[in-house]
Amino acid sequence: MAAELTAHQLIDRHRPTLDQALETIRTRAYWSPHPEHPKAYGENGSLDTAAGKAAFDALLGTRLDLGQPGTDDWVGGEVSPYGVELGVTYPHADVDVLLPAMRAGQKAWRDAGPELRAMVCLEILKRISDRTMEFAQAVMHTSGQAFMMAFQAGGPHAQDRGLEAVAYAYAEQVRTPDTAEWTKPQGKRDPLALTKRFTPVPRGIGLVIGCNTFPTWNGYPGLFASLATGNAVLVKPHPRAVLPLALTVQAARAVLAEAGFDPNLVALATERPGEGIAKTLATRPEIRIIDYTGSTSFGDWLEANARQAQVFTEKAGVNTVIVESTDDYQGMLSNLAFSLSLYSGQMCTTPQNLLIPREGIRTDQGAKSYDEVTADLARAVDGLLGDDARANALLGAIVNPDVKARLEAAAGLGEVALASREVTNPDFPDAVVRTPVIVKLDGAKPDDEAAYTSECFGPVSFAVAVDSADHAVRLLRHSIREKGAMTVGAYTNDTQVEEAVREVCLEEAAQLSLNLTGGVYVNQTAAFSDFHGSGGNPAANAALCDGAFVANRFRVVEVRREA
Amino acid sequence: MAAELTAHQLIDRHRPTLDQALETIRTRAYWSPHPEHPKAYGENGSLDTAAGKAAFDALLGTRLDLGQPGTDDWVGGEVSPYGVELGVTYPHADVDVLLPAMRAGQKAWRDAGPELRAMVCLEILKRISDRTMEFAQAVMHTSGQAFMMAFQAGGPHAQDRGLEAVAYAYAEQVRTPDTAEWTKPQGKRDPLALTKRFTPVPRGIGLVIGCNTFPTWNGYPGLFASLATGNAVLVKPHPRAVLPLALTVQAARAVLAEAGFDPNLVALATERPGEGIAKTLATRPEIRIIDYTGSTSFGDWLEANARQAQVFTEKAGVNTVIVESTDDYQGMLSNLAFSLSLYSGQMCTTPQNLLIPREGIRTDQGAKSYDEVTADLARAVDGLLGDDARANALLGAIVNPDVKARLEAAAGLGEVALASREVTNPDFPDAVVRTPVIVKLDGAKPDDEAAYTSECFGPVSFAVAVDSADHAVRLLRHSIREKGAMTVGAYTNDTQVEEAVREVCLEEAAQLSLNLTGGVYVNQTAAFSDFHGSGGNPAANAALCDGAFVANRFRVVEVRREA
Structure with missing residues (x-):
């Protein structure tokens, strides 16, 4: 023929x-x-x-x-x-x-x-x-x-x-x-x-x-x-x-x-x-x-x-964002809120752990305490998803009962900074639609470590209070080496902190997004230009x-x- | 500094x-x-x-x-x-x-x-x-x-x-x-x-x-x-x-x-x-x-x-040369004799099995029976190594006692077409120098199969009588697939046989040298041009x-x- x-x-x-x-x-x-x-x-x-x-x-x-x-x-x-x-x-x-x-x-x-x-x-x-x-x-x-x-x-x-x-x-x-x-x-x-x-x-x-x-x-x-x-x-x-x-x-x-x-x-x-x-x-x-x-x-x-x-x-990996300082506090909050919300966090690239110094961070809007950053991020997510139509358009539906179960269990892991809420989808009343939960954990407490060092796939993030930028960088290295990471993000205008984060990513082979405050998100990669995963840490061999x-x-x- | x-x-x-x-x-x-x-x-x-x-x-x-x-x-x-x-x-x-x-x-x-x-x-x-x-x-x-x-x-x-x-x-x-x-x-x-x-x-x-x-x-x-x-x-x-x-x-x-x-x-x-x-x-x-x-x-x-x-x-692999026909009988014999002799066959690329139709082959010097080909090859090796100085320059020394033991045992595996002989090295009297042995085996005899399907690293080759070119190609495929091969050689002026051998090498991922009769040998590869191994058969993964x-x-x- x-x-x-x-x-x-x-x-x-x-x-x-x-x-x-x-x-x-x-x-x-x-x-x-x-x-x-x-x-x-x-x-x-x-x-x-x-x-x-x-x-x-x-x-x-x-x-x-x-x-x-x-x-x-x-x-x-x-x-x-x-x-x-x-x-x-x-x-x-x-x-x-x-x-x-x-x-x-x-x-x-x-x-x-x-x-x-x-x-x-x-x-x-x-x-x-x-x-x-x-x-x-x-x-x-x-x-x-x-x-x-x-x-x-x-x-x-x-x-x-x-x-x-x-x-x-x-x-x-x-x-x-x-x-x-x-x-x-x-x-x-x-x-x-x-x-x-x-x-x-x-x-x-x-x-x-x-x-x-x-x-x-x-x-x-x-x-x-x-x-x-x-x-x-x-x-x-x-x-x-x-x-x-x-x-x-x-x-x-x-x-x-x-x-x-x-x-x-x-x-x-x-x-x-x-x-x-x-x-x-x-x-x-x-x-x-x-x-x-x-x-x-x-x-x-x-x-x-x-x-x-x-x-x-x-x-799977455990993706980390270090929040150390920023020149664009609102941009950072908006960008993170979107990353946590998109497809209900059901992406291998969604940030899970937000490492924030317990003494707070420097921003263009003045010093912000750990509690303020956490509360402001919660508000940013709330604002992004306040309208049900927009929430549905961003969140999609929970893909399976395991994700829903993890989401529900997460609230018990620590103080809830942002509670998940149910959203009704008028077109698909049977869809399970949930906004993300943000749980506060303490990076110095061994009890909390089990939670944030395990992958919790779905709309669950941990705002982890850390002692310092150094502590954050140490936790980042440990997390990539032991659990792998598809993505790493960092917000800092301190060149030494930036260099330390970069060095960890080079040594542990993780892809790093720095100070994203606009329309590109840590959990997105573009073909022909961005590498998806590195193939050099436990999250992926390719x-x-x-x-x-x-x-x-x-x-x-x-x-x-x-x- | x-x-x-x-x-x-x-x-x-x-x-x-x-x-x-x-x-x-x-x-x-x-x-x-x-x-x-x-x-x-x-x-x-x-x-x-x-x-x-x-x-x-x-x-x-x-x-x-x-x-x-x-x-x-x-x-x-x-x-x-x-x-x-x-x-x-x-x-x-x-x-x-x-x-x-x-x-x-x-x-x-x-x-x-x-x-x-x-x-x-x-x-x-x-x-x-x-x-x-x-x-x-x-x-x-x-x-x-x-x-x-x-x-x-x-x-x-x-x-x-x-x-x-x-x-x-x-x-x-x-x-x-x-x-x-x-x-x-x-x-x-x-x-x-x-x-x-x-x-x-x-x-x-x-x-x-x-x-x-x-x-x-x-x-x-x-x-x-x-x-x-x-x-x-x-x-x-x-x-x-x-x-x-x-x-x-x-x-x-x-x-x-x-x-x-x-x-x-x-x-x-x-x-x-x-x-x-x-x-x-x-x-x-x-x-x-x-x-x-x-x-x-x-x-x-x-x-x-x-x-x-x-x-x-x-x-390690089992390297095969199919001898089906040739337009340059003397060139083929000389080329093969050199390949079998160089460094006493202690190369991962040295041919081990010479598959020769039992009914003989067509050559530019007329039809040659299996026995004639085997005897002529033995003579070619003998001629190449007849002078002790040249023999020493080509053979080198047996690298270790295991190789010597395999060489000595090989004579018991079948009819010896070419016996190994000791060569004295006047500069190094303690060197163990041996010419290669060629042993005749029958590809149709199950008892002989164990010998030629195992790698016998060293100056040992088997002249295996096969039923036909088809039989040779089938044995070649089996051998590459099961044991791997660093090299394959073939002598044929029959385009169908050549195509069949080539197809086996493509399907089983083995590197093929065709009709070498001059100064390039099946066991040699040149950097920048030849691949050494294929990485696609059991002999090597790279x-x-x-x-x-x-x-x-x-x-x-x-x-x-x-x-």
Whole structure:
């Protein structure tokens, strides 16, 4: 069967985008080909907001048949954090049939080479981009993100991270030329001359283990990095967030087929309740790469047990913000209030511990005591979320009962500076919507240490009174080293304190945001420019995205002969 | 203390060499800055052959004091495979003192940045290069390589591999800029603007675990890759091959000190007989990177147990050459005879299994039966090694009693096509010098399979009769997949057979040499052009040298603030 999409067409369509991505990962300036305003959608084949909603609604209650081999059942039971039962069922696979079928197309995919593979990946991303508004609904109703965030983070920002991974994968593969002529002088004798041919070869099948909160954003880097380097990819979504990744697999399979490749190069693996197929899949010999986002305990299990695979994990950390001094007290409070509130703090990057000297801080509005800072931050959050419509738009819904339980328990850990309150969502009365809680703890009390040194994922922050900036820096170092951190923030106008914080972040390998008071938040990173995680502390063994994230997903085989 | 070597001087001296190395790893054409003719030495501060010998002789029986902290004893008991007792003693370290001391200089080394680190590494290589003729003796009298090979492989070729690693390390670190200005448009509002600073940070201390046969060639890539990426490096040589790496550490410490850095960034760890410190060191929390060359069993142990470290291993494999047909029968025989003889087959890249169809092969000299090919190859080896002087110059000495025992046992495994013979070395009467044995086995006999599917390191090859080219290709695939291979060779003028062999090598990730009949051998690889190993089959989890070999030795920390 002739391909409907030729290499020539794909290169015409996507090579400029790849080139711009390659340039941007070098400069790390701002760039994105994926618009983050809803109004940009609805033209050139993309669905607008209403059409996206209609497409999503049409999926509800249906069977999403991906045409995968080895399908032995149909499973699915997602319930939106907003209360809607999705009722979508997905293929359940006999992996002894599916995995061999996924390998059948690998030779052709390998032989396509890095450029054509990148072009096919970009076409997949284009199809996904066109359906961004449908994905926005799917992400919203699995993660509990509010619509605007589900659209942006689950749509363009996730697509950016996917494209970034394709760019890194391409760059890495073409560092070695296809062929080389090697001629070594031998004095008066004829030179030795060899012709060498270099081929990037895949490791096998990559397994992407998705998470509940950011199925596309955290899933795309691994998926596209593995696919672009020639591997087949099996996607195992979180049971509560299948739909966004199932639609992704659907798009990938369609494009692969149209481009003349075997659609089984990308497949979905869903599970029955309690089946726990991740462990089984992760230790299959066919699986040579694993990308995982989720709990530390399972991430550690994968690193210890999936020894046949390259394992890339983003686990959990304890994120710290040191509040030592500021020239913009209101800006700091607003910025922090937003960071604590966004998606009810259900981000791996949300600050958990705010370390504040017990003697208070210097600000442009005079000295502020620890109690004042804490109370002012509470007021800032209250002000931000005082209006229920805005609160709903920022908070989204609590993603699962565990988060709700942690939130409720947090109030018992210390003096409550800001109590969590219930917010009603008029559109989704069953949604569990809660504002964040801020609990005061004392960094000098051993009893409080257990609370703030453990990760408490969700809308829970601790305002930890510390003895001094030095004490804060010591706690920061300890926390990163022992628990890991996806993000670190600091507010200080003291160059010595800044230098001390910076030095800890360099030594413990944590990403640092300094004195953010405007519209960029410590918990957000931009593809092509910011690294997400460092891969050098316990929170994650990989960073999105760098050379190490792609370089070992393929190997280079050399065939040499005399010239 | 002011540095005796300034950054400016180092950049003036070495930046052109780094640039040429960076260019060559992209083109993979021939290049080396390290001459491989003895006559090139003796000028511009380098030792000539006699001066190198004198420098080596002056070391014998001395204490090599490296000035390392925590030295609690002096140990050493190397006996040359040529019979000479070296009598050199080395520092034995209290690692609880040495490891913390190695970390003291890491901040300054990190802050030096990728370029200056590369320049310091190149200066270390220059000092080593100047002492190449001294290293040649040290490598000869620890590995048992003949002088010319000890000089070339242990000198310029090892230095090339070190420089190659520095080039990859530098390139990887500068893929991300030092700083970036990020400005994101916000429609009618002011853009968001951040200033971002990116710093490559080391993982910690790298541990290099050296091998007996190629202490410098196999040790330099890891040593220089870790050092150039900002890590301190602890070198744990093989107890029988300490001197070449001790001299390396000496050179590194001197250059670091002269350039104003802490010499303890590079240190040596030697052990008492039977102390087995590699396991202890490999699992210390300070050790975050390990480079190992040696047995599969210990390599597997490291991969399983040194979980706190990035582990790069070159273990053992079973290397195969398929002999199916040739247009240059004499060239093939000569080429193979040399490959089997060089350094008595004590290379991880030496062919072990020669798969030859039992019905014979087509050649430019007519059809040759399996027996004829085997006998002609035996004759070619005999001819190559018939003269004792040439035999000594090619074979070197048997490195240790285990190799001798395997050689002696091999004759009992099947019909001997070529018996090993003793060669007397007039200069070193105690040297154990042996010509290779070739044993005939039958690929269809299950009893023979145990022999040829196990690695038999040393001057032992098996001429395995196979049913057909297809059979050979199947055995090749099985062998790579189960045992790994550092090299694969094939002789064929049948395009289908060539394609089948190539496909196996691509699928199983093995490096293939086709139809070598001249002066390049399957067991040799050239830095900057050939990959040594693939990192994709059980023989090694890393390739020398590629992006994956360096990318995870450091992490990038980002510090961002509003512009």
